[in-house]
Amino acid sequence: MSKWISVNERLPDAEHCYCLVTRHYHSSKERPSVHYSFFTKNRELARKNNKYYSRKYQGKNSVHFEAAESGFVVTHWMELPKPAELEV
Numbered sequence: 001m002s003k004w005i006s007v008n009e010r011l012p013d014a015e016h017c018y019c020l021v022t023r024h025y026h027s028s029k030e031r032p033s034v035h036y037s038f039f040t041k042n043r044e045l046a047r048k049n050n051k052y053y054s055r056k057y058q059g060k061n062s063v064h065f066e067a068a069e070s071g072f073v074v075t076h077w078m079e080l081p082k083p084a085e086l087e088v
Contacts, residue, residue: 004076007061012077016040021067022076026057032075037067039077 004022012019017039022032040046046063047053052070053063062068065077 002078002081004078006076007059007064007074011041011061011064012039012079014039015042017079019065019080020078021065021074023062023065023067023072023074025071026073027071035067037065037074037077039065 019037019039021035021037023035024030024032041064043063046065049066050063050068053068055063057071058068058073062072062074065074068074
């Protein structure tokens, strides 16, 4: 099983991919929640699609993840597991 990886440690290797992320509201002490998210290495594309992104509140790497909606900080990510193989 994959491990959670801090966005400060490294980002996914793929140019674009879907992954699981943990996120929390930047001003809240609540436990993080898990979300399915699109990732892109293209910072300008990510910022264009996330007009409410704030580097001050969300950190420099949150912008790469679609789940970094207004006020939400992405802290960790995990590769998606391989799909189950169906027996036919």
